[in-house]
Amino acid sequence: MIELQKNMARILAVDVGAGTQDILYFNPAKEPENNLKLVLPSETQLLARRISMSRGDVLLTGETMGGGPVVMAIMEALKKGRRVVMTERSARTVRDDLAEVREEGIEVVTEEEAEGLGLPRFETRDLDLDFLFTVAEKAGEGEPDFIGVAVQDHGFESGKSDRAFRFERIREVIERGSTLEDFLFERPPEYYTRMNAVVRQVKRRFGGGVAVIDSKFAAIAGALHGVDERPCLCVDVGNGHTMVALVDDEIEGVLEHHTHALSKEKLIRYIKRFADGRVSNEEVFNDNGHGCYIKNAPGLKNIKRIFATGPNRRILADTELRAEPANPFGDVMMTGPVGIVDLALKKFY
Template sequence: MKILTIDVGLGTQDIMFYDSKESIENSPKLVMPSPTRIIADRIAESEGDLFIKGETMGGGFITKVVKEHLKDHRVLMTENAARTIRDNLDYVKSLGVEIVPSSEAEKYSDLTQIEFKDVDLDAIKSALAEFDVDPGFDYLGVAVQDHGYMEGVGDRDFRFMKIREKLDVPKGPEEFAYFGEAPSYFTRINAVLRSFNNYNTTVMDSKFASVCGATCDRYVKTLEKFIVMDIGNGHTLAAAFDGGKIVGVFEHHTRNMTPDKIDLFVNKLADGTITHEEVHEDHGHGAWSLKPIGDFEAIVATGPRRNVLEKTNFNVHYAAPAGDVMMTGPAGLIKAIRSKNG
């Protein structure tokens, strides 16, 4: 079984090509600039009016440079591409973006062309082939962050509404994967599935993929009660585990996660008293707890900003599935795919 996995983050895209006939530690791996950064740079370097086509992808840096470009030039976008800025297309139009049907793309062939996509599969295959790695695979796994969208409901509230629905009972992190199809309100996840509908494609939210991958670490497999914290460039998600199942989560903006606040929210997550309202009112995304785990053995850390935990008093273990701290997302995708396909 060969599995190509791509964890698309804000700063990097982390790629692992797994072959079940080989030790996972020997899997080819790449850590490259994120598609959001790459495409934002292309827009920033462009001159004149832009026509942007393609799929919904991660916004971040792209939103900033599109707003800057609009000061002096027209920006035309297809509907799916425009949802990269925000799912509310009326808001996108209010910025000055002109939204046009994808069927009319040929009318704008004289404009500078930009294509949005979270995964450049041709580029990844070419990179592997340059090192004589046959890029053929049986399964494709992709992780992206997707808050979901419902008109009239805030992104943070909607995200935790759906997390509560999913986590109605304790569940393994691999159960947060979507195999070939996903609810329509996950616009970014569905963009990936549309792009690769001719492959056996699995998509996970990037936070849950990293949490899933952290449980593949050899030391973590020996633990009963622990908390995984994925501390990313933009967001931090903590998940409380009991017997291999997630029983509670909270999510916040990493820039707000001081050592004192980590101490507060982690202990409340462990004792089951954390509330959605207190995290949300602190400008975080929210929280949900099914039950307390009480005293726990360790915080299992992952993500590029994980070093903030060095300033806390917790017992911290840095997860390194496949022997690599950068591969928690890809490892989680592999675990999810193998749980479904053997």
């Protein structure tokens, strides 16, 4: 358990999801429950709404951001015969492969070309830092010392399945012996286009430390906040993806699937077999999931505690697994942000 000492850094932690952005301003001088917390619509939700409410042609500039709602709004605009133009980084919000973006009917231009178009402009970004800093100031907080952000990033390699590529990169980290801190990047690998976009955006506005992490690993870390028992099994049941992780002193295994493909019964079967080391990568991938890698399986009977988090965590309520709802800092919505804070304090302070 991390000791929340008063000489530690103030950290702004933002977990960016498809529906909400969950925000924690961690001030070590305060009791954890008294820290500033916000749950707001995610930037992809807000931008999708602005595009849908607008009329005429659309120009999108800025950074690569989370897709989902904003991509649906763009596609709806195209169906209505509206012209959609995007700069290259912005266009990777739709697809990392720009040829595929153009195939959708979207015009992809350079920043210089965008300047002369005279079209209504919308900015793609995962964070509104000016707004967050204003809120912090009005709440009596100054600028933080460190910003940590969680986003989901499949990674990209031309010609390769994003499902396969994402899980290959996760497996590489776990195979060499890793803790959750190893998934927190100051300098993300180039193939993580969205993570790199977040780092660029933050550094343009902020001179302190910055790091990014995949949302799933932030949630796993947050679920384990203050938990000393090992091994534990953590299940993050998100809107899009579900991750199951075995955590001892190191990460001992990960399984990731699409939530919509998992009934309660199917998920429980996967979890039990995963803990016993009886799920293969091929099985999960062929079931339209991302994959599975098990380094060491302690067996379900040896798991000390099981935690459930994520917006669909209730799927594991009142089951034979006896999963506990994760609520670090007394708030189920802060699992990701608290995970970011814990990992940043361990790795950088």
